[in-house]
Amino acid sequence: MDELNTLIGLESVKEKVNDLIAYQRIQKLRRENNLYSSKNTLHLAFTGNPGTGKTTVARIVGHIYKKIGLLSKGHFVEVSRTDLIAGYQGQTALKVKKVIEKAKGGVLFIDEAYSITENDHSDSYGKECLTELTKALEDYRDDLVVIVAGYTEPMNKFFESNPGLKSRFNTFIEFPDYEVDELEKILILTCKNNDYILDEKTCLIIHDYLKEKVNNKDDNFANGRLVRNLYDDLVMNHARRVVNIEHPTKEDLSILISDDFCEIYL
Known part of the structure; x- marks a missing residue:
């Protein structure tokens, strides 16, 4: 329960x-x-x-x-x-x-x-x-x-x-379909459960992105799957970026920044 x-x-x-x-x-x-x-x-x-x-x-x-x-x-x-x-x-x-x-x-x-x-x-x-x-x-x-x-x-x-x-x-x-704040919470929780952190700027950019998706949704709107795909893309883009850092810190390895989002979505 x-x-x-x-x-x-x-x-x-x-x-x-x-x-x-x-x-x-x-x-x-x-x-x-x-x-x-x-x-x-x-x-x-x-x-x-x-x-x-x-x-x-x-x-x-x-x-x-x-x-x-x-x-x-x-x-x-x-x-x-x-x-x-x-x-x-x-x-x-x-x-x-x-x-x-x-x-x-x-x-x-x-x-x-x-x-x-x-x-x-x-x-x-x-x-x-x-x-x-x-x-x-x-x-x-x-x-x-x-x-x-x-x-x-x-x-x-x-x-x-x-x-x-x-x-x-x-x-x-x-x-029912998820609202913007619910999709945001799902993404933040997914990150937390996998030891990733979204920085403040990235959260704001993603909020606007999800808001646009919800306001203009069509028959292909994927709800939680949209968030799952977004999370997968963020983590992959983070890996591509951090692999080029010679000695990445724990912070480097865990924080998702706006570049990780913008790489594909903007």
Whole structure:
């Protein structure tokens, strides 16, 4: 729970997950005390843009479910369309069963879940996959959590096209885009965790850069991935610069300066 609550931003997500965990803990205690408890499934749907923390939160949820005794293992299996759909008729169901078997006792995370039916009604393999998946959602609901994730609009269409699938999910969580100050905090924390320091001038330049990116974002806006790529570039540019210093000090080795940013971004 600490790991979840110390994530930067995502306040509405953390609130909803905290409520979900509290609810599941109480239902478990009610069952243990022979009181009626609802049979809601543990399956979740995460919607939002890339880089908003969906995979990170999915992993944390798996660990929490394990700790409170809702899952026997709590491990995390991440798959995409290619892991679920075979190249010829009849093999997709076997492929899905194999993935389900591997994920039982833990979390099965399906990113860009709508890609399963991306070829719309002509895609018989996608239908075969969904049939098998929908069955597994019900059959193994006591010791398997399936989390489907992806862009908001395609995910909405995905569920609208298959009411049977939607009914297997009780909780839908929308992941908002990060604000400028949150992206800044993620970058500073990433630097700190890796023994790097951004000097004051660099912080100001990067703030303006992130502000411009947020104010003019398009469909390709990458949220946390934007920061990850920025960090990687800063560290590489720092290495290129410092390698030419004959006897670099500890300060030289740790401080990221404006030149490290300007080398690529200006």
